Amino acid sequence: MASKNLYIHFPFCRSRCAYCDFYSTVLSADWAQRYVKTLQEEILQRVSGAVQNVYLGGGTPSLMRDTDLYDLMATVRRASVLADDAEITIEANPDDIDEAWVSSILSAGFNRVSMGVQSFNDEVLQFVGRRHNAMSAERAVRTAKERVNNVSIDLIYGLPLQTVEDFRGDVLEAIELGVEHISAYALTYEEGTRLWHLREGKALTETSDDTEWRMYELLMDQLAQAGYEHYEISNFARPGYQARHNSGYWDGTHYIGVGAAAHSYDGVNRRWNVADIRAYIDSPGQPPFEGEQLSEQMRYEELLMTRLRTRKGLCLADVPEPFIAQLDKQKIPHLMAGNLIEEDGVLRLTRKGIFRSDDIIADLF
Numbered sequence: 001m002a003s004k005n006l007y008i009h010f011p012f013c014r015s016r017c018a019y020c021d022f023y024s025t026v027l028s029a030d031w032a033q034r035y036v037k038t039l040q041e042e043i044l045q046r047v048s049g050a051v052q053n054v055y056l057g058g059g060t061p062s063l064m065r066d067t068d069l070y071d072l073m074a075t076v077r078r079a080s081v082l083a084d085d086a087e088i089t090i091e092a093n094p095d096d097i098d099e100a101w102v103s104s105i106l107s108a109g110f111n112r113v114s115m116g117v118q119s120f121n122d123e124v125l126q127f128v129g130r131r132h133n134a135m136s137a138e139r140a141v142r143t144a145k146e147r148v149n150n151v152s153i154d155l156i157y158g159l160p161l162q163t164v165e166d167f168r169g170d171v172l173e174a175i176e177l178g179v180e181h182i183s184a185y186a187l188t189y190e191e192g193t194r195l196w197h198l199r200e201g202k203a204l205t206e207t208s209d210d211t212e213w214r215m216y217e218l219l220m221d222q223l224a225q226a227g228y229e230h231y232e233i234s235n236f237a238r239p240g241y242q243a244r245h246n247s248g249y250w251d252g253t254h255y256i257g258v259g260a261a262a263h264s265y266d267g268v269n270r271r272w273n274v275a276d277i278r279a280y281i282d283s284p285g286q287p288p289f290e291g292e293q294l295s296e297q298m299r300y301e302e303l304l305m306t307r308l309r310t311r312k313g314l315c316l317a318d319v320p321e322p323f324i325a326q327l328d329k330q331k332i333p334h335l336m337a338g339n340l341i342e343e344d345g346v347l348r349l350t351r352k353g354i355f356r357s358d359d360i361i362a363d364l365f
């Protein structure tokens, strides 16, 4: 049986951040414990065979009790054959990290921490409703790095109040802390979030495209100078530290997602559990879900979209025969002339093209 990745969703947070539309709700200890038990039921029902990597995301999994983390990973090992070299990631909020927490995740089997730092600027962090401040974020990264040899942080650019120089400070701080991996995302105003309402009510000014481009350019320049590889639009890693679980999403690796709202993909079918904690807990091991079968056309479109996000690019030999004709090759010279893509048997976005990736991919369809 082909190896696959496992995603586990823990949909509880201490409080809600102003920009976030992930499926999560404010923590209730009682619900969280019942939820973790149900997760274990689902793992035993749905996960079997070889598992390559595990990712525990949320929400805020660093709010889980030590015993729950331990039991969850023991259940994964009982249900599957976990690869000896598996990358086993836990997402964490900087405020939850101390030496005791690091000990407990290591003994549960985690070997990678992905921390939602977002910014090292107190004013910006407070505005978007994060629990931590710059000092606690730095302390958390240093504490994790003392014993975990693969630490990733998330940054956001284009946040309200954030200047280009603020963001330069964030990137330099990340480099100085020596993290192995950095994910940096442009802020998006997701409908229904607190930031979206503020923007709709003209209570804040959105960062201009030009300013976001300057932030993104400095991100690419500073991280390249510091030896990080820019291997996907939003992801940078020291050599040997590309995120293996996330890379699976871009190279078509199959995955099983367990937990409320978690998605799964087996190469042909995609399914997603309902985004409803109560309904999830009420159906142990058999969560209600929806799904779809991907047509060849949908799989081709996904191939184009995901591969072009990566530095490896889209190898034209990988495009199935019926779709070669659909790839609008007449557009390629035009995009090349605009210095937006390069092509040598493999299509790749250029530095300039990366920032316009959505338009370019739409153009190529």
Ligand code: SF4
Pocket (backbone or CB within 6 Å): 012, 013, 015, 016, 017, 020, 021, 022, 024, 058, 059, 060, 093, 116
């Ligand atoms: S950004 Fe993270 S911590 Fe904040 S609400 Fe979303 S999932 Fe929770």
